[in-house]
Every structure is written in C-alpha cells, then in structure tokens.
Amino acid sequence: MTGWKLFKLRFMDDIRYQRKILGMVIDWTIWFYAFIPFLIFGVLFYIDIWKDTASYWPEILPGTVIIRFLLLIVTIVQFRMFMQEADQLFLLDRLKLYRGLRRAAFSYSMLQKIGMSVLLLAIALPWLTQLIGLGVRQSFFIFTFLVAYQLLVATIKKVIRHPVKRWILIAVLFILSGNLLTYLTLDILFVASAALAIILIAWNYTVTVPAKRYFFEEVNDEIKERMRYAKMILGTAKEVEKPPIRFGKRPLILRNGRRIFKQPNPESGLLELLIKGLLRHTVYLKSYFQVVGITLFAIALLPIVWLKWLVFLLFILFLNYNSWLKGLYMKMLDEYFFHVIPIEKPAREAVWLRFRRLLMIPAIILAGLAAVLMTFVTIN
Amino acid sequence: MLRCEIKEAGYSKHEAVLKNITFQVQPGELVGLIGPNGAGKSTTIKSLLGVIDYVQGEIEVENYTYIPERPFFYPGLTLMEHFHFLLATIEADEVDFTRKMQRLLKEFDLEDVVHHYPESYSKGMQQKAMIMLAFLKEADIHIIDEPFMGLDPKVVRKLLGIIDKEKQRGAGILMSTHVLDTAEKICDRFLLISNGKLIADGTLEHIQSKSGLQGGSLFDCFHILTEREADDRLEII
Numbered sequence: 001m002t003g004w005k006l007f008k009l010r011f012m013d014d015i016r017y018q019r020k021i022l023g024m025v026i027d028w029t030i031w032f033y034a035f036i037p038f039l040i041f042g043v044l045f046y047i048d049i050w051k052d053t054a055s056y057w058p059e060i061l062p063g064t065v066i067i068r069f070l071l072l073i074v075t076i077v078q079f080r081m082f083m084q085e086a087d088q089l090f091l092l093d094r095l096k097l098y099r100g101l102r103r104a105a106f107s108y109s110m111l112q113k114i115g116m117s118v119l120l121l122a123i124a125l126p127w128l129t130q131l132i133g134l135g136v137r138q139s140f141f142i143f144t145f146l147v148a149y150q151l152l153v154a155t156i157k158k159v160i161r162h163p164v165k166r167w168i169l170i171a172v173l174f175i176l177s178g179n180l181l182t183y184l185t186l187d188i189l190f191v192a193s194a195a196l197a198i199i200l201i202a203w204n205y206t207v208t209v210p211a212k213r214y215f216f217e218e219v220n221d222e223i224k225e226r227m228r229y230a231k232m233i234l235g236t237a238k239e240v241e242k243p244p245i246r247f248g249k250r251p252l253i254l255r256n257g258r259r260i261f262k263q264p265n266p267e268s269g270l271l272e273l274l275i276k277g278l279l280r281h282t283v284y285l286k287s288y289f290q291v292v293g294i295t296l297f298a299i300a301l302l303p304i305v306w307l308k309w310l311v312f313l314l315f316i317l318f319l320n321y322n323s324w325l326k327g328l329y330m331k332m333l334d335e336y337f338f339h340v341i342p343i344e345k346p347a348r349e350a351v352w353l354r355f356r357r358l359l360m361i362p363a364i365i366l367a368g369l370a371a372v373l374m375t376f377v378t379i380n
Numbered sequence: 381m382l383r384c385e386i387k388e389a390g391y392s393k394h395e396a397v398l399k400n401i402t403f404q405v406q407p408g409e410l411v412g413l414i415g416p417n418g419a420g421k422s423t424t425i426k427s428l429l430g431v432i433d434y435v436q437g438e439i440e441v442e443n444y445t446y447i448p449e450r451p452f453f454y455p456g457l458t459l460m461e462h463f464h465f466l467l468a469t470i471e472a473d474e475v476d477f478t479r480k481m482q483r484l485l486k487e488f489d490l491e492d493v494v495h496h497y498p499e500s501y502s503k504g505m506q507q508k509a510m511i512m513l514a515f516l517k518e519a520d521i522h523i524i525d526e527p528f529m530g531l532d533p534k535v536v537r538k539l540l541g542i543i544d545k546e547k548q549r550g551a552g553i554l555m556s557t558h559v560l561d562t563a564e565k566i567c568d569r570f571l572l573i574s575n576g577k578l579i580a581d582g583t584l585e586h587i588q589s590k591s592g593l594q595g596g597s598l599f600d601c602f603h604i605l606t607e608r609e610a611d612d613r614l615e616i617i
Contacts, residue, residue: 249493249500250458257460257495261468269468273454273461280456336452339429340445340513341466 003100010082010101011108014226021229046123053130063131068178070120070146075174077116077150078157079109079204080225083218092212102209109154110201117146134186141190148193149177151200158208161217253279266347271354274332284328291324292363299370305378312371319360329355381406382428382521382552383440389427393434397423398576405521405552410543412567413556414598416606420576421556422449425525428554444521445514449529449556451506453498459509460494463516470517477516484512487538503530515542522546524555528562540566564598572602574609 049056057063082105091098121128121143128134128142153170160166180189208214224231253276254260260275261268278284295315299308319325329352333343382405390396398420405411415421426432428441453462467477485491488508493501498509507530514522522543528536543553543566557563563570570587572580580590584601588594591601591608 249496251456251497255495257458257464259464264464264468264474265471266469269465272468273457273465276461277454277456335454336448337454339431340448340452340510341462341469341517343469 001097003097003102004104006097006101007082007104007108010084014082017226018229021233025233046126049126050130053126057127057131063127064181066124066127066131067142067181070124071149071174071177073120074113074116074146074150075153075170077113077154078221079106079154079208080112080221081105081109081214081218083215083222085219087215087219092215098212099210103205106204106209110151113147113150113154117143117150120146138186141186141193144190144197145177145193148197148200149173151197151204155200155204155208158204158214158217251276251280266343267350267354270343270347270351271358274329274351274355275358277332284332287328288359288363291318292366295363295367296370299367299374303378305375308371308374308378312367315367316364319356319363325356325359326352381440382444382523382554383438384424384428386424386427386435386437386439388437389423389432389435391423391433396434396576398427401427401573401576401578403571403578403581405554407520407550407552408547409569410547410553410555410567412563412570413554413573414558414560414563414570414602415573419573419606421573422525423576424573425523425554425556428523441521441523443519444523445517445519447510447514447522447524447527449526451498451503451510453506453509455499456497458495459490459498462498462509462513463494466513466516472518480516481512484516488512488535504532504535507531508535511539511542515546518546518549518551520551522551522553522555524553526557527555528557528559536562560599560602561597570598572605574606575613577609579609580605 057066081102083102087098091101121139125139128139134142152173156169156173157166160169184192260272278288295311298311302308302311333348384401384403386398386401388396389398389401401420401424403411413421413424423432425446427435428439429446430439454465457465463481467474485494488511490505490508490512493505498506501509507527511527514524527539531539540562543555546553555563555567564584569583570580571578572587580587582590584598587598587601587605588596591604593601593604596604
C-alpha cells in the first residue's frame with residue numbers, strides 16, 4: 001500500500017458515500033424537472049450577462065467590488081487531509097504511508113483551490129472584462145491572486161487553533177486583500193501573489209503536511225466534511241429536531257445564575273428551570289416566536305376586520321386547547337436528568353398551569369393589541 | 381431502605397434479562413453490585429429507577445439519588461442553577477445547603493466554573509458535578525453506577541470519604557462497579573450478578589466460602605464464581 005493508493009481509496013469511498021446521501025433525496029425526477037431546467041436557464045442567463053453586463057450590476061457599486069465578492073466566497077476553503085480517528089492505531093506509526101497520504105491529500109486540496117478559482121473567475125469574467133475592462137492577461141493575474149489568497153486563508157485555518165484569533169486574522173486579511181487592489185498595480189499584485197503561493201506551498205509541504213500535531217483537528221474537520229450533505233439535508237428537513245445553539249460556556253441571559261423566584265420550593269424550582277431552559281434553547285424559543293409571529297402577520301395582513309378578530313380568537317383557542325404548548329412542556333420535562341433529581345407528579349401538574357399562563361399571556365396581549373391597532377387602521 | 385424483589389425484568393416481556401433478583405440495602409450499609417459486562421447490573425439499576433418497560437415483582441425505594449455512569453444535566457442550565465433547582469426540590473435550609481455546596485465546590489475544584497454549562501466540562505468534571513448534586517440531597521438511598529470512571533485518584537479518595545460520611549449519616553448505598561479492589565475495601569456486602577441472575581449475596585467471607593477460595597481476593601472469587609456459572613449454563617445447553 002502506498003500513500004497515493006490509500007488516498008485514492010478514501011477519496012473514492014467519500015464520493016460513493018456522498019452519492020448515497022444525495023441519492024436518498026435526489027431522484028431522477030429532481031434531475032429532470034429541477035436540475036436540467038436550472039442548468040439550461042443558467043447558461044441562457046450567463047449568455048445574456050455577456051450581452052448586456054451593465055444592466056446586471058448596480059450602478060452605485062464600483063466594479064472592483066466583484067473581486068472582493070470573490071475573495072469572500074473563497075474564504076470558506078481549508079486543506080482536507082482525509083484523516084480518520086482509527087489512523088491513531090493503524091497509520092500514525094507508519095510514517096511513510098502517513099506522509100504519502102497527506103501529500104496526496106494536500107495536492108488534491110491544491111487542485112481543488114485552482115479549480116474553484118477557475119470556476120469563479122469564469123462566472124465573474126463578464127463583469128471583469130466588460131465592467132472593469134480587464135484583458136485575458138490581467139484576468140490570469142486575478143486568478144493567481146485568488147489562489148494565493150485561498151492558500152493563505154487555508155494555512156491560517158490550519159496553524160491558528162484559537163477560533164476567535166483565527167477569524168479576526170482572516171477578517172483582517174480579507175479587508176487588506178480587498179484594499180491591495182486599490183494600492184497595487186496588477187503586475188505587482190501578480191508577482192507578489194505568485195511568490196506567496198510558491199512560499200506557502202513549499203512551507204505546507206515541508207512543515208504542516210508531514211506533521212502529526214494537527215491530527216485531531218483534521219479528524220474533526222474530516223467528520224464535518226463527510227457529513228456536509230447529510231447535515232445540509234437534515235438542516236432543511238422540518239421533521240428533524242435541530243439541536244440548540246449555545247454561545248460559549250456561559251449563558252448570555254441571566255449570566256450569573258441569579259434566581260428568578262426568591263422562595264425555593266419544588267414548583268418555583270421547576271418553573272425557574274423551565275424558563276431558563278426555554279430562554280436558552282434557540283429551537284424552542286424560535287418555535288414560540290414563529291407561532292406568535294404568524295398570528296401577528298395574519299392579523300396585519302387580513303383585509304376584513306372580523307377576520308382579524310377571528311384569527312385572534314382562534315389563536316387563543318390554539319394556545320388553550322391545542323397540544324403544541326403541552327407538547328413543548330412535556331418535551332422539556334422528558335429529560336433523563338429528572339431521574340437524577342426526580343420531580344413529583346403534583347409539582348409537574350401545578351407548574352404546567354403556571355408555565356402555560358406565562359407563555360400565553362404575553363402572546364395574547366400582543367395579538368390583542370395588534371388586532372385593536374389593525375382594526376383602527378383598517379376602519380380609517 | 382431499598383427492597384428489590386424482581387421475578388423477571390427486561391426491555392420487553394419476551395426479552396427478560398433479569399430473573400429472580402432479590403436483595404435489600406439497609407440504612408448505613410454499602411452494597412457493591414458486581415458482575416461481568418452484560419450481566420444485568422445496569423438493567424437492575426434501571427428497574428430500581430422504574431425506567432424499564434417490563435418489571436415483574438416488587439421494588440421499594442424512596443427518597444433516593446442516582447448517580448449515572450454517564451452524567452446527565454438539564455440542557456441550558458449552569459451548574460449553579462442545577463444547585464438552585466436541587467435546593468428548591470428538597471426544600472432544605474438554604475444557609476446550610478449553601479455552606480455544604482461551597483465546601484464541596486472547593487473540595488472538587490469546581491468553584492471557577494460554577495456559572496458555566498456542565499456540558500462544556502470534561503468527563504471527569506461532569507462526574508464530579510453529578511456526585512455533588514447527588515450527595516447534596518442527603519437522601520436515604522444512593523444508587524451509584526460506576527462512580528470511579530473518569531475520576532483522578534485524588535477525587536476518588538474524596539468520593540470515598542463522602543461515601544463513608546453518608547454511611548455514618550445512615551444512608552444506604554448501592555454501588556455498581558468493576559473496580560473490585562476498591563469495592564473489596566469499602567463495601568459491607570456484595571451482590572454478584574451473572575447472566576441476569578443473582579449468583580452470590582453476602583459479605584466477602586461469604587463470597588470466599590461460596591467460591592471455595594478462603595482468604596482469596598474479591599477479584600479471584602469473582603472470576604471463579606462467574607466462570608462456574610458460565611460452565612453450568614453450558615452444561616444445561
């Protein structure tokens with residue numbers, strides 16, 4: 001087995017895996033009725049942009065913004081090294097194979113970046129040539145600049161481990177790179193970009209590619225990369241519950257854990273837990289605001305006054321008798337944690353009434369105010 | 381007191397994992413629940429907690445705490461808020477509770493992260509937080525599943541000290557563990573489960589006499605008894 005063969009195995013396995021994932025949601029009908037028409041439409045649209053480029057660009061924006069836009073798109077890049085967790089057992093001690101695989105993976109990442117730059121440049125070419133007035137030679141300079149920028153961003157992502165520092169540096173680099181276009185001539189920019197690209201490739205080949213110290217981060221990156229389509233599909237599926245987003249190690253709301261209720265008893269304790277849990281659970285909070293938002297939207301939009309009030313009444317009935325609020329409550333109590341600190345049934349039942357009131361009253365007041373306001377607006 | 385008289389239990393009626401498991405844990409007693417992997421220790425604990433679908437028999441356990449093998453916390457709550465919730469549910473004296481909480485926080489070195497989400501802790505820190513929550517409740521019975529996993533020797537020593545204090549207070553403790561040398565030193569009695577059956581229940585002397593290994597370690601007795609049970613099972617098949 002050589003590093004190149006191992007890379008080929010992993011690369012092909014990844015393609016088969018991603019094809020299976022996409023195959024679960026994309027069948028021939030989607031290809032036929034969505035992708036092919038989209039492709040044909042895209043080609044026609046592209047031809048039209050070539051014919052009349054100026055009408056596809058807002059007049060107030062300078063043409064060079066398109067290059068900044070390209071830089072922004074390629075900021076997502078990183079080097080993919082195809083590392084797997086089990087490599088700790090089977091690969092890390094076989095240095096020749098390990099380095100061979102990583103060299104092949106790095107070369108693939110390079111090709112990917114070049115391909116990405118070619119594709120983006122091809123799309124942006126009508127604006128670059130007709131709006132900014134670049135020729136073929138200068139467009140090649142921009143291509144080199146894009147490749148060098150991608151290499152630098154990917155190297156920063158590899159070397160700087162602290163996420164905040166990493167993103168600050170990338171943001172600064174993005175701003176500086178955008179401004180370079182104003183201060184440097186394209187010839188100088190090309191020479192600088194080509195030199196930087198060569199230095200970065202050589203440095204990565206000799207320093208980061210053979211190194212073992214990035215291994216665990218690369219394993220995590222590989223898991224994310226492998227799950228990219230699955231995550232995208234699950235992210236768009238309404239049936240799949242999304243995990244809440246947590247910002248940092250400490251909560252943003254009630255940061256120092258201040259108690260809401262002064263007198264501790266099982267009911268107030270459970271209610272406080274539910275309030276804090278709800279306020280810090282982005283998914284639960286979003287679903288609550290969605291229910292209220294849709295009602296407000298309907299009240300504002302409906303043209304007839306009695307229809308507005310009907311929506312208001314239905315909203316009250318929905319909150320009272322529909323299982324949504326109760327479902328939310330039951331879900332919040334359905335945590336294994338309550339086996340560690342159990343809650344008795346009477347407390348659960350008493351807290352349900354308080355929890356319902358707490359969520360219902362502000363929503364009803366808001367919808368009621370909207371109904372009154374919109375009644376006046378409609379009548380007048 | 382904890383009383384368990386399971387005739388049959390499992391994840392469904394057709395998949396009974398446990399058969400005839402009968403034991404008690406008296407106040408002030410530390411009982412070690414031991415057995416090979418897949419023997420039925422976790423199912424026994426789940427049956428005691430009432431979270432298993434099929435249990436035939438009688439289980440009596442009140443005012444208990446449970447320390448799971450894998451720590452569980454309420455999502456979106458900091459450790460301090462977990463303490464507030466515990467205080468509210470047990471309705472203890474606030475001053476006394478806070479004093480004990482501060483002492484334990486210092487002892488387990490969690491003072492600096494008390495306002496952080498426990499989900500952001502390391503496995504060992506989570507286990508320490510779970511132990512704190514359980515022991516602050518001062519329950520009559522503690523059900524502990526693999527308490528030593530992920531803890532450093534210093535914390536294990538502190539945990540053993542707390543277990544001893546709890547015993548002296550009069551709490552009964554049922555502790556499932558694979559760390560047999562520690563169990564041998566601290567447990568008053570052992571329940572040896574193998575293949576869903578209770579194959580030994582008694583003190584170390586009783587286990588030694590049953591295994592025919594007078595003066596042998598719990599580790600050696602465990603090996604002989606579980607092997608013997610496996611051989612008996614093979615003969616029946």
